[in-house]
Amino acid sequence: METNNKGLIGRIRSLGWGFAAMLFIGGILFWGAFNTAMEWTNREAFCISCHEMKDNVYQEYRNTIHASNRSGVRATCPDCHVPKEWGPKIIRKIQASNEVLHKILGTIDTPEKFNAKRLELAKHEWERMKKTDSRECRNCHNFDSFDYAEQGRRSSRMHQTGLNEGKTCIDCHKGIAHALPEVEQAIGAPKEGATPEEFHPTTPKPGEAGKDADKATKG
Amino acid sequence: MNKPTFNTTRLRAAALALTLSMGLAQTFLAPAAAVAVTEAPVKLQSLRGAEIDASDPEGDGTRYGRDQAPLPRDFVQQPPLIPHTIKGYTVTKNFNKCLDCHAWARAKESGATKISVTHFKTREGEELSSVSPRRYFCNQCHVPQSDAKPLVGNTFKPGTGMR
Secondary structure (H helix, E strand, O other): OHHHHHHHHHHHHHHOHHHHHHHHHHHHHHHHHHHHHHHHOOOHHHHOOOHHHHHHHHHHHOOOOOOOOOOOOOOOHHHHHOOOOHHHHHHHHHHOHHHHHHHHHOOOOOHHHHHHHHHHHHHHHHHHHHHOOOHHHHOOOOHHHOOOOOOOHHHHHHHHHHHHOOOOHHHHOOOOOOOOOOEOOOEOOOOOOEOHHHHOOOOOOHHHHHHHHHHHHHO | OHHHHHHHHHHHHHHHHHHHHHHHHHHHHHHHHHHHHHOOOOOOOOOOOOOOOOOOOOOOOOOEOOOOOOOOOOOOOOOOOEOOOOOOOOEOOOOEOOHHHHOHHHHHHHOOOOOOHHHHEOOOOOEOOOEOHHHOOHHHOOOEOEOOOOOOOOOOOOOHHHO
16 A cells, blocks of 8 residues: 555655666667567568468569559558558557468468458458548548549549549459459359449448438337 | 390381381472472561560550540441550459449449440350350450551541441
8 A cells, every 4th residue: 555655756766766767768679679570570571471472462463553653653562451550550460460370271372272262351351441441542542632634534533423422442443453353243154252232332322321320210 | 045036027127117107208298398498488577576476565655545535436347446544454254344344234333335235145146134255355356545656558448437
């Protein structure tokens, strides 16, 4: 009880200021080391040190606009797949421990196994992007800075209608950096992959969302 | 000793047969070989001047045309031209990027031209309820436009009814 009454400052004073300074410096060193180690895993070179990434998704990405373009500005793996903000980044990194487990289990260690899992893995990323309103896209692409006069007539029209309907990047821009899983497009034999509703989710119009909410409260 | 002698005679017979057949083959093949020698070797070259086994030279300055309104047709039954860039558009077993806008289910939202109903037929002319899989590879007939200079001259004029 006596120590509790002293309070934090009191307790530190009783241990000596030298000890407090050491604790402070130790904290800085620990934090620096922790952050450096985490950022070390936030590199393309780290991602493709596993053949699962290097032989599949990385090869698909190399020819896309995010890897090769006239100005040489690239978006590497973590730019899209790891949040920039600290909190969400830590959460994503903790989730990634599951990916380490499946690396050890060899869940996707052949192209055949990877392609069998492609739909599931793609859906996870679509869902993650949708949940955060495509936050990682918006780290670079800012709607407010769109110059619709400079965009092609098709993209200009689609961007304006889409954004007015409350759509987010991933609703339309799927498979821009990697090959897509099977998508049902009503041609030939039915496909097992993503349904049209999954591939192009409909966004409820602002009015309709309100009506649904009313129904829910009445029901 | 008897056995080895038998073996050598068999070998001799085989050698004789081989020589005979080679001689025959030579008499038949000789005229063809002579013709090939007299003619100058065929120089294979691609239209753009690159070696036949090399890919076309890159960066020759041609670009896909910018987005534009549908282009006019020059002859009857001409597959409509693609009036936009198709860079990075993939058509794979899993997904056809063209269908993502031009399929009937997508055309209203995307504002794209719907696939012609002529594509809903089998080779035998039987009507299908969706696009025929034989029409899956759009670029076999439909091509985008670039500002490339014509490789050879031509005096083609659009059909009278198409001008």
